[in-house]
Amino acid sequence: MxxxxxxxxxxxxxxxxxxxxxxxxxxxxxxxxxxxxxxxxxxxxxxxxxxxxxxxxxxxxxxxxxxxxxxxxxxxxxxxxxxxxxxxxxxxxxxxxxxxxxxxxxxxxxxxxxxxxxxxxxxxxxxxxxxxxxxxxxxxxxxxxxxxxxxxxxxxxxxxxxxxxxxxxxxxxxxxxxxxxxxxxxxxxxxxxxxxxxxLGVSRKSMFAQLLGDRPPRQRVEASVQTAMLAAQAxxxxxxVHDVKQTREALSLLRAISHAEF
The missing domain is CATH 3.20.20.20 (Dihydropteroate synthase-like)
Structure with missing residues (x-):
């Protein structure tokens, strides 16, 4: 989404x-x-x-x-x-x-x-x-x-x-x-x-600034994508998500590695 x-x-x-x-x-x-x-x-x-x-x-x-x-x-x-x-x-x-x-x-x-x-x-x-x-x-x-x-x-x-x-x-x-x-x-x-x-919506949220050090929303992309992958696996x-391309690419890799459907 x-x-x-x-x-x-x-x-x-x-x-x-x-x-x-x-x-x-x-x-x-x-x-x-x-x-x-x-x-x-x-x-x-x-x-x-x-x-x-x-x-x-x-x-x-x-x-x-x-x-x-x-x-x-x-x-x-x-x-x-x-x-x-x-x-x-x-x-x-x-x-x-x-x-x-x-x-x-x-x-x-x-x-x-x-x-x-x-x-x-x-x-x-x-x-x-x-x-x-x-x-x-x-x-x-x-x-x-x-x-x-x-x-x-x-x-x-x-x-x-x-x-x-x-x-x-x-x-x-x-x-x-x-x-x-x-x-x-x-x-x-x-x-x-x-x-x-x-x-699940975690994209760019302030929880990542709390976890990884203060940073503006546009610098939370990697953390957002990684957390989205954990959610997909669950x-x-x-x-x-805000960052569709990065999330879609990560899902493709996850699918290839795990043989799961996402």
Missing amino acids: GVLNVTPDSFSDGGDWLQPAAAVAHAQRMRDEGADIIDVGGESTRPGAATVSLEQERRRVVPVIEALAAQLDIPISIDTSKPQLMADAVAAGAGMVNDVNALRAEGAVELMAAHPEVSIVLMHMQGAPRSMQQAPCYDDVVSEVADFLEQRRQICTQAGIAARRLVVDPGIGFGKTLEHNLTLLRATGQLVERFGPVL GAAILR
Whole structure:
């Protein structure tokens, strides 16, 4: 899954793809480099991020999704927690909804139940983006994250959403300390065994600056790719990445060496 942030303030690429023409060209480049899905986001969810109005988010993403749906032969995902924008994005051609709030907004579950052709990513987040990193706290991060995802999955299936449409994401970096993140990454196999398809997004995140020395996001590529390979080996179904070419090449090497399918 290639990341396409059409925002001015995302932690790694804010402002790079704010203009629709630049966003479309970057998405095409990621497709050519091996992306299977393009994930379009119009509101930053980095720690401390300010909220964005529905109209502003709509102006940022809908024209891009319309263009990509007409030009690309791979699925387009909308990264949003707003049900109204989910509906607009699906109407524009999105085939996946990637929600950091796990469809907890009023009306989101019902909306998705009415669109059986759309896949859904349910992510765990403790708190909200503006405050989530102030004091993350768990007794048992793996069991608490898994229980939350199970609860959200059950709510969805009880509303008529087929389980095969659902992907879960433990939310690395979303209301977690470094040790929480590492513990969840070690538990990737457990999550896959319990839930089936798991999405992991570690690309360029601040955990690498904590582990390897302070460095800006664009200097975290190698660490991101290496961690993505460990996640793939543990069974993660979708890797959400900024650096598609490097990740795809690493997956090809891993496949050749291990004879596994990635």
